[in-house]
Amino acid sequence: MNRSxxxxxxxxxxxxxxxxxxxxxxxxxxxxxxxPSSLVVRWRTDVAETSGVSYGLARDALTxxxxxxxxxxxxxxxxxxxxxxxxxxxxxxPTASTAEKAGGEDAPARGQISSFTTPPPxxxxxxxxxxxxxxxxxxxxxxxxxxxxxxxxxxxxATDLWP
Numbered sequence: 001m002n003r004s005x006x007x008x009x010x011x012x013x014x015x016x017x018x019x020x021x022x023x024x025x026x027x028x029x030x031x032x033x034x035x036p037s038s039l040v041v042r043w044r045t046d047v048a049e050t051s052g053v054s055y056g057l058a059r060d061a062l063t064x065x066x067x068x069x070x071x072x073x074x075x076x077x078x079x080x081x082x083x084x085x086x087x088x089x090x091x092x093x094p095t096a097s098t099a100e101k102a103g104g105e106d107a108p109a110r111g112q113i114s115s116f117t118t119p120p121p122x123x124x125x126x127x128x129x130x131x132x133x134x135x136x137x138x139x140x141x142x143x144x145x146x147x148x149x150x151x152x153x154x155x156x157x158a159t160d161l162w163p
Contacts, residue, residue: 023045023046023047023049023094024045024046024047025043025044025045025092025111026044026045026046027043027044028042028043028044028092029041029042029043029090029092029111029114030042030043031116034116034118034119035118035119036082036084036085036118036119036120036121036122037080037081037082037083037084037118038078038079038080038081038082039078039079039082039116039118040076040077040078040079041053041075041076041077041079041090041092042074042075042076042077043075043092044073044074044075045073045075046073047073048071048072048073049071049072049094050067050068050070050071050094051067051068051070051072051075051076051077051092051094052065052066052067052068052077052092052093052094053065053066053067053077053079053090053091053092054090054091054093055079055088055089055090055091056088056089056090057086057087057088057089058089059089059113059115062089062090062091062113066078066079066080075092077092082118083118084118084119084120084121085117085118085119085120085121085124086117086118087115087116087117088115088116088117088118089113089114089115090113090114090115090116091111091112091113091114092111093111117158117160128160128161129154129157129158129159129160129161130159130160130161130162131150131154131159131161131162133162
């Protein structure tokens, strides 16, 4: 094998290993602009990739999907045609077609499954739980104690708004 062929092969191997490296979510996912029928999911990754959200009405049935165009590190995906006052489960990651092309077990992880509940229909009155924090801090012992106290207080009742 001549030197040029060897360098070409080495470049291919390095490129392939970089492309298959697992992507890490470095911020989020977080939710914005919630309405009774739509919501924006945002997150940031350390490596540019396609933006996709799989979602559905059950944790084990994420049968719906939405995507945004392009390959980016700042991901913004709009979910539409949602039902008011409904709990949805979701997972962020590359679009399904990209994950399939990446290949089986070695494909980047699509992330953990989270959930959100859409706001109720406009004009409906119901109890709303809001948790307002001035500065969530850096996970010091007193801040963790406040979080834990709130969790004990709220119990199974979810927080509706956390600005």
